[in-house]
Amino acid sequence: EPEVTQTPSHQVTQMGQEVILRCVPISNHLYFYWYRQILGQKVEFLVSFYNNEISEKSEIFDDQFSVERPDGSNFTLKIRSTKLEDSAMYFCASSATGRVEQFFGPGTRLTVL
Amino acid sequence: AQSVSQHNHHVILSEAASLELGCNYSYGGTVNLFWYVQYPGQHLQLLLKYFSGDPLVKGIKGFEAEFIKSKFSFNLRKPSVQWSDTAEYFCAVNPQTGANNLFFGTGTRLTVIP
Numbered sequence: 001e002p003e004v005t006q007t008p009s010h011q012v013t014q015m016g017q018e019v020i021l022r023c024v025p026i027s028n029h030l031y032f033y034w035y036r037q038i039l040g041q042k043v044e045f046l047v048s049f050y051n052n053e054i055s056e057k058s059e060i061f062d063d064q065f066s067v068e069r070p071d072g073s074n075f076t077l078k079i080r081s082t083k084l085e086d087s088a089m090y091f092c093a094s095s096a097t098g099r100v101e102q103f104f105g106p107g108t109r110l111t112v113l
Numbered sequence: 114a115q116s117v118s119q120h121n122h123h124v125i126l127s128e129a130a131s132l133e134l135g136c137n138y139s140y141g142g143t144v145n146l147f148w149y150v151q152y153p154g155q156h157l158q159l160l161l162k163y164f165s166g167d168p169l170v171k172g173i174k175g176f177e178a179e180f181i182k183s184k185f186s187f188n189l190r191k192p193s194v195q196w197s198d199t200a201e202y203f204c205a206v207n208p209q210t211g212a213n214n215l216f217f218g219t220g221t222r223l224t225v226i227p
Contacts, residue, residue, distance in 0.1 A: 004156075031213055042117075043157075043203060043217035056212045091157065100145050100164070100207055102215060104157035 002026045004105035006092050012111045013082055021077045021108045023092030032075045033093040033102060034067065036060070043091065049075065082112045117206050119218035126194050127226050134189040134221050136204030145207040146187040147215065148178055152200045160202075163187065174198070196227045 005024045013019050025032050034046040048055040049067050066078045075094075079086055089109050093102040118137045126132060138144065148160040161172025168180040178189045187204060204218040 033214065035215075035217075042219040043205075043215075045214040045216065048212065048214055056214050058214075095213060100213055101147065101159055101162055102213070103159070104149070106156040 004092055004094055004103050006090075006105035006108050008108060009106065010109045010111070012113065015084055015112055016081050019079050019082055019110065021079075021090050021092075021110070023075045023077070023105055024073050025075055025092065025094030026096075026103055027073070029094035029096050029103070031055075031095045031097070031102075032067075032069070033095075034077045035091045035093065035104075036088040037091065037107075038085075038088045046077070079110075082110075084112050086110060087112045117204055117216050117218040119202075119204055119221050121221045122219070123222045123224070125224045125226065128196055129193050130225075132189070132191040132194045132198070132223070134202055134204075134223070136187045136189065136218055138185050138187070138204075138206045138216075140185075140206060140208050143209040145209060146178070146180060147205040147207070148172065148176070148187075148189050149203045149205060149217075150200045151203065151220075157203065160189070194223070194225050196225045199223060199225045 007022045032049040035043050037043045045058050047057045047061045064080050068076050089107045091107045092105040095102045116139045120135050146163040149157045150160045151157050163170045163180045171177045176191050180187050201220045201222050203220045205215040
């Protein structure tokens with residue numbers, strides 16, 4: 001069964017550094033999403049992406065964040081200058097055209113020191 | 114703003130006990146509803162979904178959920194839990210506004226004691 005994959009599983013970085021989190025969505029899906037979950041809190045929507053542009057974004061997704069589909073398979077989330085409060089689990093998800101249900105990856109745990 | 118409430122933070126049950134996890138949402142319009150499960154060390158998996166029609170929906174692994182529109186609720190149930198149901202359960206709502214983003218509850222941790 002096809003799955004969403006994410007790398008790395010755990011990223012440790014220093015405050016102020018840039019990080020790129022990578023996702024490979026399910027191959028025939030065209031809608032992509034990033035969510036995050038701060039420890040002990042709910043999963044929060046960050047951004048959705050379709051047809052090479054952002055469809056929706058939340059208040060959390062400020063100028064420090066960007067997303068990109070650099071090739072036909074990867075979908076990345078970049079945080080330009082990480083802050084301590086960016087420490088969280090980041091989940092990528094994808095969905096097929098015309099389908100609302102999203103399939104999630106295993107997540108990347110980001111730790112900002 | 115839309116919100117999703119899961120009032121049970123941690124539920125502990127013995128095997129064969131019945132389960133009901135509450136989920137309430139605040140959104141006045143039409144919604145799509147989901148329950149996701151996250152087993153230890155694994156990713157979020159879709160348990161079941163409701164879009165329209167019969168408000169009682171059945172999902173995988175013997176789970177079901179009932180949509181009660183008047184109560185803005187979508188509670189998850191299972192008649193007899195197993196040790197392997199130990200996981201975190203998340204309710205999620207997608208308002209039918211055209212956007213596909215999901216709003217999640219805080220999750221309920223279920224521990225099933227053998």
